[in-house]
Amino acid sequence: MRAVIMAGGKGTRLLTFTRNQIPKPMAPVCGKPILQWQIECLKANSITEICIITGHLGETIQEYFGTGDFFGVSIQYFHENIPLGTAGAIAHIASFIKNENFLLVFGDTIFDIDIERMLSYHKKKNSSITLFVHPNSHPVDSDIVILDDNKKVIKIDSKNNIRKYWYNNIVNAGLYLISSKVIEDVPKSGKIDLEKDIISKKIEKNDEIYGYLSTEYIKDAGTIERISQIELDIFSGVVSAKNLLKKQKCIFLDRDGTINLDKGLIYKPDDLILEHTAVDAIKKINHSSYLAIVITNQPSVARGLCDIEDIQEIHRKLCTLLGQDGAFIDDIQFCPHHPDRGYPGENLEYKIPCQCRKPSIEMITRSAQAWNIDLSQSWIIGDTTVDIQTGKNAGLKTVLVKTGQAGLDGKFTASPDRVCKNILDAVNTILQGETS
Known part of the structure; x- marks a missing residue:
């Protein structure tokens, strides 16, 4: 399986770290860029073919990781000259994805998970898109994923909505397994949002979209406070301990x-x-x-x-x-x-x-x-x-x-x-x- 990392974020909430000199996925966590933590986890899961989608200050990513040889992986790049959203670039890298499932990762998360376990679930459900979902400490400002009894996604309630009901704390974590057939539905021009323009429309059509509920560690590193907590979790061993292989x-x-x-x-x-x-x-x-x-x-x-x-x-x-x-x-x-x-x-x-x-x-x-x-x-x-x-x-x-x-x-x-x-x-x- 191959992985695609969306790494075009500007990181406006992380200016203390980025100083507008590096993109958000290059923000340091315990002395290493977020992207390096991601690549090391992918490699540990035997995923060594990676395409990184770059945008703002993308040249710094390519200068740091190069071909990926030093990190034991093979890296290709697709640079967005204009922002294409969270899914727009996918239509342009069909030759990299080929005719297989691929892992899509948002470049501002730290995770340590058993990807093979998620892939087995994805295949068992015959899912077109499987969302990694979990409870988190800030569901109030997160998108809530509503599942049926079979874990099929029936609705995504945006963090921008006012919730006047009780809800399960099941949050979209920003990591997906996607069938290559989904690429056919992605327009080759314009800014495309994965959740609004692809996933939500498939939910409306009752397509096979599932939530993979896991207790494993995955955390958005999009703010200084969250990076501080992640660093504490890394030092204490919590991040690696939550991997379900253990x-x-x-x-x-x-x-x-x-x-x-x-x-x-x-x-x-x-x-x-x-x-x-x-x-x-x-x-x-x-x-x-x-x-x-x-x-x-x-x-x-x-x-x-x-x-x-x-x-x-x-x-x-x-x-x-x-x-x-x-x-x-x-x-x-x-x-x-x-x-x-x-x-x-x-x-x-x-x-x-x-x-x-x-x-x-x-x-x-x-x-x-x-x-x-x-x-x-x-x-x-x-x-x-x-x-x-x-x-x-x-x-x-x-x-x-x-x-x-x-x-x-x-x-x-x-x-x-x-x-x-x-x-x-x-x-x-x-x-x-x-x-x-």
Whole structure:
């Protein structure tokens, strides 16, 4: 597979770094240009045929990288004499792309991902364009990608729109796998926007456009603040640790009584109120090498109080509230079942014994398979003995928090490895143990 890097940005928000002497993709991160980090990741994924689309001050890119021999790759260049947008140049490099899938990368991102994993997904879906999507710390000023249950893209909500609804924190990261057939739809003249002029029109036609949801590290380096955070993440090892080729560590989180206030069975969004330390706690997980995954029993579905869509709307509210303050959850797993019958209005479809209801561990094992998690290096934080027993059953280390039910449910006798006053105290305890 070959890669195309869009590297024509001026970087007006990075003038402190670029001083209008180098283009944005040449801004230094830990002593190396953003483009060099990208090329090194591509090479690590055995992608060595690269075309760089240049524009503003493009000669500095070509002078630095040359033919690519020094970096172990082969580089061609296409220079835009006038800006052609995020897709206009693609029609001019058909001979480079040939008749195959290609990777399109925006030149202002730092990433470390398993591209073969994404390619397998792209092929399995028979997708024409696959967007790398993920939760991030600033969904408020990012384009939100709305997926159906099969991960097909049904809408892209621009960051410029006013959102008066709860939404999943699923953001377009600026990295795509594209079938060469898409080139036929790209005009050979004019300024073409990939999202508005190509992807959105294909979505309207119900074409095969999919989102590849990943927990791996990819971050927009478009501002000085974001570059500073990226540098911290590189030095701490977070960037490389999040590559799904490597075993992941996870902090599994109970929901009610741990992340949000315990108000009994929550079956409508209005009842979800965050515990006052939850945002800070989850932000700390996000900046660590751990994943943050929610696992929660939600028997209100079985009780007939709500349906699956209601639970998903509650979780969209959770993701929105966290995202507004710079935090995100990597994944949410919930069990809608309850084994005991005899409640008025109950939904018999969900009144069944199952393997996903805590303290059974299917939600944890499902997550471990999806995200390559090493359970022996992972934790669970919860407010009940059910959570602690779940952790013991799965081989996790356990923390009981004194919020919510504070372990007074009395359903199991399992003893936690740690007892903390709230979720923030629990996360601090886990992360301090990493450095002690």
